[in-house]
Amino acid sequence: MSISQMEQVKTIRNKITRFMMMYKFALSELETKVDILKEEFHLLHDYNPIEHTKSRIKTPVSIMNKLHRKGCGTSFSSIRENIKDIAGLRITCSFISDIYWISEMLSNQSDLNIVEIKDYIMNPKPNGYRSLHLLMQVPVFMSDRQENVFVEVQIRTIAMDFWASLEHKIFYKYDQSVPARLLQELKEAADSSNELDLRMERLHREIEAIKGEQHHDDAEELARFMIDNKHFSIPAALMELLSEDIKLGKSGV
Template sequence: MMNPLQVDQFKKFKNEITRFMMVYKFALDAMETKIEILQEEFHFLHDYNPIENTKSRLKSPESIIKKLYRKGFDISFSSIKNNIKDIAGLRITCSFISDIYRISEMLRNQHDLKILEVKDYIKTPKPNGYQSLHMLIEIPIFMSDRQELVCIEVQIRTIAMDFWASLEHKIFYKYNQAVPPRLLQELKEAADSASLLDQQMERLHREIEEIKEEQMEDAEEELKRIIINDQQFSLPAALLALIDTGSVKVDVEGEVKVELPPAP
């Protein structure tokens, strides 16, 4: 049983570690809010949302201490903050590879975020086939008595990349990281297959976007023509120019009025 002094010391330590971890939790909350805003913006203003899903996690104090021991760092709050950069993690899942770079560019453009490091495992996959874009991002958090600059590791990947990484992690956990060479080879082949699928879906996505743009151009051209008794007429270019300037108006009764510019 602890004596009163030990109890008091334990309470102080518990409060300090709770306060330390809460800062990272608040940082994740702030980052998730930013992502939610982007999702809502795309939902209301665009016909396509590049963000499929988000998932956040905090490292446990036990995992943090183990990583400090493994890397040979001192055990202190300052040591943790300076040396462990993935205490707070956010994973963003997308449909297409181009979405990954689109989202990363959006995060770069937010003036209150500071990009500390980027590791592109898509352009340069890991030897085991792992692909993802990793960003270390510093975000300011305003506490009651101070401002904290908190580091978050953001991973952005496609659905196929995430599926492969999740299964690879489960297999390694099951084998306690002693995976037979034959399975390692199959995992690498599966990663290559996932990469080929991503590339194929990216190509299809790009071609469909091109078809949509062509259809929009055709629709615009159709608006510039009228058909009477199977005879087709193009609207006068001068009238189209007036429409572009807002000089042509249609009132509630359907009457067309043209406001001609003043004579020179």
């Protein structure tokens, strides 16, 4: 390989690396936001609506294969325009209500632009698949410019995630040609999974109501909080001062 050819390969490599880095940085930005939400809910509500998260970035080979399937050009602009799921983040929750709670919180982030919402919970796919999909643009600040990078976010319950994982493994094993009998059983399993989600949602609400009644009169306990595993108590004088501010509508937090 000549020197000029080597330089050309190096230039192409750097362009591809820079392109892929933008999606990595966008995922990092989004994961940081999710981590902040998790900690906020843990500290303020003694409850974490997010069980776990998983991120992924499509490989260059996967990107090229999808471009060919869609019959699109192979330029960077074509990739940006036609492939919106290069970066993906999956958020798994315990309850259905958590899904919409998290979606609302992300929608309220002023620097995130929600481009599209696909609600496969209210409108499941024919095979039984359920999940909430958000297509959003995340701002990434590079050394010489700002890029708004697409990230696909899937939010689902543990039961939905288990079913989707099982369905994917079955389709992979049968190379997309799944027998009709198994397809029917998968659909029935999805319905059973949804029934479990609805039952757990009801139990969750009843337990939260009971907890609220138990702690309603425990003023001393309510005046305690914890940050970075350190316990703090709100002084009575500060509590009285802030109570007056809240009554006058002066609370700024």
